[in-house]
Each structure stands twice: as C-alpha cells, then as structure tokens.
Amino acid sequence: MKRRHFLGLLGAAGVTLGSGATAKAASLGDVKGLPNAGGVLFDASRCIGCRKCEAACNQVNDLPKPAKAFDDLTVLDATRRTDAKTYTIVNKYVPDAGKPPVFRKIQCNHCMEPACASACFVAAFKKSETGAVVYDPDVCVGCRYCMVACPFNIPAYEYDKAFTPRVMKCTMCQPRLLEGKLPGCVEACPKEALVFGKRRELLNLAWDRIGGNPGRYVEHVYGEREMGGTSWLTIAPKPSFAALGMDENLGTTSAPELTSGALAAVPAVAGIWPVLLTGLYAISKRKEKIAESEKQAAVSAAIAKASADAEAKLSEELAKAEVANKRRIEVEVKKALEAAAKAGEEGEDA
C-alpha cells in the first residue's frame, strides 16, 4: 500500500505542476499574439517635469492627497519611487552638469511576460488583453514575492494596514481603457511626452523619432526587449538610459524563462527519486540479506565444524577411554587372577 500510495500522490503532484508548465507555455503564446495589446510611449526629451501626470493619476485613481501639492516642483529635487499612495512619479536627472535637466516618469511598465504574474503563487496578477497588468486584491496573500521579482522595483505595499494590506501599482487605468478612455496621465500631459496606442505602432513611432532626429536620442527603445519586452516604452535623449537611473543590464530574458528550468526539474525529481531511492533501499536490503545469509552460513559451518570436531574428539576420547578401560579391566582381571592364584597357593600350603 505505502509505495503505491506515495507514487500516486507524486503522480498527482507531477501532473499538477506539469499542467502548470503547459498552461504557462500557452499563455506565452497568447501574450506574443496579443495583437491589440496597448501601451504607452514615453519620450523623456519632451517631458518638462510639470507633474500634471502625477496629479491626474492621483485624481482618476482616487488616491490620497499628497503632503505637498502637485504644482510644488521642489519635490523634484529628491529622487523618489512609487509607493502605495502614488502610482506614478517624475524624477529629475542632470546627465551633463551645466545643461538643462532631463525628467523621467516612473510607473509600472506592464511587462509582456510580467515577473509579478510569474512570481505570484495565487495568480493575483494577470496580463490583460488591453496590455495592462492587473492585480486582484481579493486573492492576494500579501507574501510580497511580486515585489522581490519585479526588475523595475514598482509594486508597493500597504505596510500600514493590519487587515487589508494590498500591493499597489499603476493599472494603466484599466477601467478607463475598458471604457475607451485614455490613461489619466496620457490625457493630462501638456507636451505629448506620453502617447497611448498599440504597442507595435508605438515601436514604429519610437524608431521614427530616433531615426528622424539624428544625434538626439539614445538609439534604443527601452522596453522593446528588456525582460522579454514591456508595454510601456521609453526613449531618452543622449547620453544614456543609465543617466536617468534606468538599469541597462536587465537582459532580454523574460521572468518566466528565468525560472522555467527550475520548474521543469520538478517532474524529473518527482519521477527519478522514487525509482532511485527504492533501488537504493532494495540494494541495501539485499546487502543486508546477503550479509545475513553469509553470517548464517558461516555460523552453521562453524557449528558443523565445531560439532564435527567435538564428535571426533569424543570418539577419540571414547576410543581412548575404551582402550584405557580395557587395559584397566585387563589389569584388574590379571590382578584378580594373580590374587586367585596366590590364594590357591596359600590354600595348598595350608
């Protein structure tokens, strides 16, 4: 019962995880085939750091009012990141001292194959048809592995809530997209630094701008291939994206690909270990058995030898005893005869 029982259990586990792997493969295909996936192109060379996008985001998403008003531009003097009350922020960078600053808007990049979705063990994150990566707080356990996984450091957490903490991040204004409206930030941008559209068309637009303004832009569309590609694309003026605090070494491998090898090992381990371990058990048991039977053979041989020896010795002793007895009897008989003879002689004398 026991062996079949655990093999069955493992089979079940293998099937679950195996089907997980195929489901993932299928979803990868879906993402690549998301023809209508939307996105936003951010052109850092057009951004003037007015924070209108921040204000719009705050308003359309009903986020709490910040400590400093959105028209207070001194906020830009410190480097900030998104948090649970702020889905997007603009930071100021000075790549060349003495030259005008460059601004960068930061929000969720809505990866084509999101690390957060790949990492979430309750599947609370999903890449939607619109291109937005959406979050379901009704299943979230609050493990924060999505935050560990995100290469862009985007998801934030409501650390101050005891009972209903959520992971917070830009939704690409999914509810507005579904109504046919633009994301709040895109609509509010006065300089058209943000353009909403289909990702494929945005890529063409980005490369047209780079090609049409020789020497102005870094010749790279950030997000075209980073971590398998993102829906949010960025182009920036020279010298580099790194000058805007962007990681240029993320590579093109998507998050699911990074862990697929480890996941694929699960059925292998679950399949090979029981066979191997049962084999090892059988070998050690057989060794034991052989050792046991060898021991028994040795013992019985020893016993046989000992008893044979004892028997031989006994018969030898018996023989010896017999000889000795005979001799003793002979001596006794002789003695008796001699005594009798002597007695006869004495009788005759008397």
Place this chain on the structure above:
Amino acid sequence: MSTETQKGTLFTPWNIVAGIILAAGVVVTIMRFTMGLGAVTNLSDNNPWGIWIGFDLLCGVALAAGGYTTSAACYIFGFKRFHGAVRPAILTAFLGYALVVFALNYDVGRPWRLPYPIFYQQGTTSILFEVGLCVFIYLTVLFLEYLPAALEWKRGFDKYRDILVKLTMGLTILGVILSTLHQSSLGALYLIAPSKLHPLWYTPYLPVMFFMSSMFAGMSMVIFEGTLSHKHFHHKMDDEYNLGYEDLQMAFSKAAAWIMAGYLAMKLLGLAMDNRWQFLGTGYGAWWLVEVVGFVALPCYAYAVAYRDRNLKLARFTALWTVLGIVLNRFNVSLVAFNWQLPSVDRYFPSAGEIIISLFVVTIGVIAFRFIVTRMPIFYVHPAYKDSSH
C-alpha cells in the same frame, strides 16, 4: 535547563531569559496584528523581505534538513545503527517546519489566506507555489513520522501507531522527494531577480546549491543538536541511542566533508561558468571569500580531520561552525547581496521588533522540544515497544 528534577527552581537564568523573550514576543505580536507590518518592521517597498524570510524561513528550513538526511541514512541507505538518532532528528525537523509556518503568519499580509495558493487559486508558474505546496505536504509527512512517539506516550493507540510505523519507508522516500524539491526551490526563488542579486551569488545553480547545502546543514544540525541534548537530557537516553550516537557523529562528519567538497566545487564551477572572477577583487568579493573559504572550505577540512582522527570534539565544534556558515549563506543571498545596487540609505537592517519575533520563534521551538523529549520516547525506546522496528 534541567528544572524538571529540581523542585522550586523555576527561576533559572535560562527560564528568566526565555520568559522575557516570550513576553516581548507577545507584545510585538499584538502590535503586528493590530497596527500592521509597518509598525514593527523595517520592511519597505524596496526591501519587501527581511529576516522573517531570510532567517525564519530560509535558515529554518535548511537547518531542519536533519530530518530527511537522518531518516534516509537509516531507512533507505540501511545504516541501522543510526536508528536511535532518527526520532530526535524527525522531532527537530517537525518542530522546525511547524515554526517556519508559524513565523510565516507574521510575515505575510493576510495570513488567514495562506491556504489560498493550495486550495483556492493556484499560481503554478510560481516557484513560491512549489515551495508552499512542498512545505505543506512535508509538514504533514513529518507530523506522521513524529506521531508514533506521541502515541507511545499516551498509550492505547497501538493500532494507529502500528499503521504509521508500517508507513515509515514510504514516508521517508516521500520526505526525500519533497525536501529535494523545496530545499532547492528556496534557492530558485531568487532566480527571477538577476538584476537584484549580486553576480557572485546569482547563478543558475542556486537551486542545486541550496539543496546540497541543506544536506550538510541538516547533518551538522543533527551533530550540534545531539551534543546539546547530551548535555541536558542525558538521563533520558538509553543504551541504543548512546551507542549509535558517537558513531553517527563521526559518520555525518565524513559525509558532510564530502558533500561540502562537492558544494565548494559547485561554487567555483558557477564562478567559472559565468566568468565572475573579476568580482573577487571587490568588497563583495572579499565577503564572498569569507563565506566560501571561511565557512565552507575550512569547516569541510575540519570535518575531514575530525573523522580521520576520530576527534569528536572537533566534529562538534565544526558542526556549530557549519551551522553558522549556512546562516551566513542564507543571509547573504536574501539580505546582504540582495538589492546590492541600492544606495545605502535604502538598504535594509532588521528592526528590534523583527529580531524579537525571530528570537520568540526559536524560544518556542526550544521549549516545545524540551517539553516533548522530557515526556515522550524520543531518546529512548519505550519499554513496551522494545521489539518494534521503528
């Protein structure tokens, strides 16, 4: 610690310290569950995982690996003379995992939803899903493996005890499979963040390395825990345990030396394959060398010497050394080398509250261990079951 036999000495130094830790733990617990994580931890949006994951989970699971290593050695590989060590190792592992799950309740935002990934909606693409599923099943396996001792203590359940004893072999193999999977997937958790983990620690071999290190971590814990137990619970131990005990310490020293040598080779192989040699000249490189030379290569050598010279004292010292090395490694992966590119103001250091809860959890473990071994047949065979094979 031996207050059981002495009347009226409840206020031993150890008990007082334990009492203070427990009281502080209760206070922090109340704060954690009424005011949220932010009130008691230094966690932030950039550092979502602190020592409750780095120590309570990663170290807890690695150091509880003595359960599968010892039972596999005894039941699968046929080292019957280690039989006496199986129950203490299983108990340590069971308590270890139970406390890991207990501690997780503090760390996750909505602990009452912890069963969700298993029973409600499965995120099968997640390495954490694999960890959760394996830990959940393995905790059940360890409970079943521990249960005979409890059933022998409260007599009258022989029927159930005998069924469980018959399952030993199956449970042991299942335990090895589950341990292989989740020990390695704890390392695999970090595969998804190549941009955040320092290149000296990030390697595709992370899962293999976590698994290999769990083996010698478990063995070292068995030696270390056995040494401590000997000091405090010697009166509970029978001849079978005592006869096998030193033999086991020697055998595990030898095994650990071999596995650590393999682990060392793996570390260097990772360095060579990814061509990361240039990082050795940096500050992180120096720290990496402290870990790899100071807490793998040297204890590996010390274990080998201890075995060659039959030097029990050295073996026991090396066990503690290796345990510290494992803690260092898990801290390095999860905290020190993680987020290495963040400016130092954004880096994480545990708060007093986090440290208190970690101490609280360890203290509960020690108290539970003490409660059980002073009452149940762990270090000795119950007289009624002398002839049983379990």
